[in-house]
Amino acid sequence: MTVSQQLENQPMGVVNMVPPAKRQVVLDVRNLKVYYETPTGNVRAVDDISFQIYEGEIVGLVGESGCGKTTTAMAILRLVQPPGQIVGGQILLNGVDMTSLDGRDLRAVRWSNLALIPQGAMNSLNPIMRVHDQIADVIEAHEGKQPRQVLKERILTLLRLVGLPTRVYEMYPHELSGGMKQRVCIAMAVALNPPLVIADEPTSALDVIVQRVVAQNLLDIKERLGVSMIIIGHDMGLMAQLADRVAVMYAGHMIEIAPVQQLYAAPMHPYTQLLIESIPSIKTRKPLKITEGITHDLRNPPPGCIFQGRCPHVMEICRQVRPPLTEHQPSQQVACHLYE
């Protein structure tokens, strides 16, 4: 697929700040389905979702626990473990279909084209390797042996990029605080300058003050390197500060994608509305919105809309036809029958 074709496929109006011609699709997920096999049937963890990530933007992927956020990210990285399985769809990273790659090609693509900052990244560092050895490992695995001085310079630049002091270079993970370890992981993720970084709950284990430092670090890196990011999280406050666009998932379905201002000011899907209204704030004291009900069993979802059991506006059609994700407002896509 050529660049011009990619641009034609791009939905109209998603361009809010950058002129259309400059916005390239980095990642195009089409009709992705990931199922987990269980003795009592397949759990549809990700059920037919499609979305695009553009160059140099941060997309926040939000939803409650178990809605398929992490599974989506793992599918993009082709890291879904059995019993999970990608059963359908395409994941085009710069035009290359990730679902068709074999082990060797995948190893080449990971880190260099697509990096992950895992959940609880602080525990993903090797406790018996010094920080610089771990970063060097990533670089040399992809680019071959490097001259020592060049490598050292490069690692120090990376550490500076995430705001860590030079002495971290020689340290072991146990000598670092949680926030510092998290920043080492960020440095590793951007070591090979990948066009897309996926961060799974990058700040959830950190204190508020440190969270802010790490979050601003991520923003800073996006600005400087022009890297696209998918940030998974459930903290709507943090998303408001970090993301350019927000994608909301519910029970394996993508139900709304919109630019961050639009999503917070005028959420369209009833679930998003509920989500926005239930954010506790330190600015105003207000009764929080409460909804009853639990999500459907994902082994046997009902026909129609996945949110029908909790939706205050449920209609007859919602129980029969699954609403497609369509654009109702400029650049705001929503999957709901209310807007048809």
Next chain:
Amino acid sequence: MAQPLLEIRNATKIYGGGFMQRSAVTVALQNYNLTIADQPATITTIAGESGSGKSTLANAVLGFTQITSGEICYKGVNITTMNSQQQFEYRREVQAIFQDPYAVYNPFYRVKHVFDLVIKNFKMAHNQQAARELIENALNVVGLRGQEVLEKYPHQLSGGQRQRMMVARAYLLKPRLIVADEPVSMVDASLRAMILDLMLKLRDEQHISFLYITHDLSTAYQIGDQIYLLYQGSIAERGNTQQVIEEPKHPYVQLLINSIPVPDPTIRWGGESVVSLDDEQMRVNASSGCRFYNRCPHHMARCLEQMPPLYPVNGNGHEAACYLYDEQVANS
């Protein structure tokens, strides 16, 4: 003044520092004072970052850990010197709700088990019928129905349901005080509101006080009456929740409140982030002096000499442990 429900006086908890490891001492709580009035029922928030001593405090109040010095009095009686009758009453009237609604259940038992156990241990009912009524009643308070949930196994319930069952279990014993240690941090956003609302309902309708332990100031702001902000084991600031969060006085609390991401994309993070590179490393346990010295933008020579006591600011019981407010007193 009436007898307070719970009073903590000069509580200090030191971990480690035994014969073999004299150097490795962690002061988890230092000269901590807290009072919860008997009437009316209130929600008292204990907030602070991880490692600030919040959970140590909860464990001490529940009697899971013993404090090194100082005393914790329930209805005027020190909890370590209670007789068995008083202890029985204390164990019934002070209940707990924990952070993880998944880990508190034994997965091999039906959820009914957690209720049966407390009824048996506290001899709440003499026959099955009465026990069942008590349980149904408690479940109704939290908005659940017995026949829907009691016979299920924990994994068949949602996280919100499980956490509400824990509230019901605590309520069943007709407590006066519930220690809620991060009750909503593992519950999804849409269900969080339900648990918080339940706490308000129990406070207003059943006159149950809460010791609400959290790191999330925004939920504290929504429901809390009094707030105590901890920094490395000692109180940095305390007062009325709204007053403290709207007009924080202690430099640490100001930094903390500025760092909370505002859920509105049109408002950017306020203030400057003052955490410099090495600050996270500088959390030294200074033997004397203000613990926040290294990170504080206003630090003075005096801050190193002695730990600042709580100075009143603004009246209304609003106090901050910072020498900045000593001058105000001297000048007026």
